[in-house]
Amino acid sequence: MKTLQAVRGMNDILPADSALWQYLERTVADLLRGYGYQQVRLPIVEPTELFKRSIGEVTDIVEKEMYTFADRNGDSLTLRPEGTAGCVRAMLEHGLLGGGMSQKVWYTGPMFRHERPQKGRYRQFNQIGVEAFNLSGPDIDAELIILSWRLWKQLGLSEAVTLELNSLGTAGDRARYRDDLVSYLRERFDRLDEDSQRRLESNPLRVLDSKNPDTQALLADAPKLADYLDEQARAHFEGLRALLDAAGVPYVINPRLVRGLDYYGLTVFEWVTDRLGAQGTVCAGGRYDGLVEQLGGKPAPAVGFAMGMERLLLLIDTLGQVPEELARQVDVYLVTLGDAAATAGFRLAEQLRDSLPGLRLVVHCGGGSFKSQFKKADKSGALYALILGENEAAESKVGLKPLRAESEQENLGWHDVPARLAELI
Structure with a gap:
């Protein structure tokens, strides 16, 4: 098809x-x-x-x-x-x-x-x-x-x-002006462009707005609306x-x-x-x-x-006036490994959204290895990845890894993550 x-x-x-x-x-x-x-x-x-x-x-x-x-x-x-x-x-x-x-x-x-x-x-x-x-x-x-x-x-x-x-x-001003403008242009009708010739009968003021340079030159000596x-x-x-x-x-x-x-x-x-x-x-x-x-x-x-x-x-x-933050649609990307971690990840994500309403947080969906998830995290443009495995989930801890800088990964308790992200983003 x-x-x-x-x-x-x-x-x-x-x-x-x-x-x-x-x-x-x-x-x-x-x-x-x-x-x-x-x-x-x-x-x-x-x-x-x-x-x-x-x-x-x-x-x-x-x-x-x-x-x-x-x-x-x-x-x-x-x-x-x-x-x-x-x-x-x-x-x-x-x-x-x-x-x-x-x-x-x-x-x-x-x-x-x-x-x-x-x-x-x-x-x-x-x-x-x-x-x-x-x-x-x-x-x-x-x-x-x-x-x-x-x-x-x-x-x-x-x-x-x-x-x-x-x-x-006013309407009266334009009526008086229109009469004189039409008289002026009618005497020069053959020198007007085709659109202006048509407008002369139906809407003569639009002739003033003509983009034709010859018509504009002709208007140089035409009556001026300001005088009316x-x-x-x-x-x-x-x-x-x-x-x-x-x-x-x-x-x-x-x-x-x-x-x-x-x-x-x-x-x-x-x-x-x-x-x-x-x-x-x-x-x-x-x-x-x-x-x-x-x-x-x-x-x-x-x-x-x-x-x-x-x-x-x-x-x-x-003009290059697009705000820098618009180039990035994601602040943090949460990757998980294992069913328990995936379940805990949704709970952590909602806690972070409660604490940081403006945070742009993407939770990885669809499974896959850490390597494949990190590729998607990097492609998202996120500044940081949150890493949650089975052990971290059991201990209510999470890894915070910079994706755009050479800094080392930090390991934080869940309750410490909002304040740390507020400092960084």
Whole structure:
């Protein structure tokens, strides 16, 4: 029979890699807990209409990239391509935004887009998303950016990422700007790349984000969105910048930063790096004050961001910031010889786990000689082996043998082992 393989662009996370994933998830969870954000767990499948109404029907995601199918009832469902829309749906469905109640939440899990797979960009990819609702000032925008900045410092990435910042203004600002931008580009239509020509009619602001160098050169003299911001939008952006300056968070203004989703307005930002080639964005977000109303709720300000875990992990690895302890999955490997020793070994192991909750202890299973067990102990990467034979078991003693150093084996009573391991590991 033909060997089955994973779907292209949807990857297994193997045991050798999972420790780094857990490290990142744990670091983020601890950080967000410290800022008062609570986790929400969301479905992977949502009604297709949710994404059409939120992301926009003329975006690349909805037009080209979504995994959409009809279920047995004929309903159109979609594997979520992003998390914000589902989070807003959950807030509304469960009445969590009523009475202007503020909410700070986060989520994590797989997203799905049918793109051309490449390093750091996959068809199933994992994101961590952070959202805040019913808070309208620039202070919550600043908090999200500052906490992400703190995360980069904790992960050892702060020297490799740059914050790009922009304001998309209000809906009225964008409408006035869109009219002038379209007029400017229409006069130069033949010089635009094919994608930009198509976007000019459906989503002209996305032309600003074109990766085509000729189009970018053409945009040098185009109208600037910053010139169209009203007093409210300017005050919001200046307030955000003042808070970031006060917190010592460096940033650059990128007037062409628009993000790829229709629901953004006012603040937009991206954390980018030049260490990963073409896949330079590791975290991005902004304010989406109109989305709650767009999805059927009462108007409610909202802001959030998402970070791609695969790219962050790739950056951590590229910069050599993988914590040393993650390279070792086992601290101690317990080898036994004889039935009585094997039985006693399980009892000793559980006593050690009670005394040292963080100890990574593997008890050898499957029998075999001391020689074969020591080979497995060495292959496990453990620092020490505990050796338990029939005589040691009868006397409640155990041998402690270093596996990564030239030190001599120690012979200890069971009651002395926890304290000795605490000293060594």
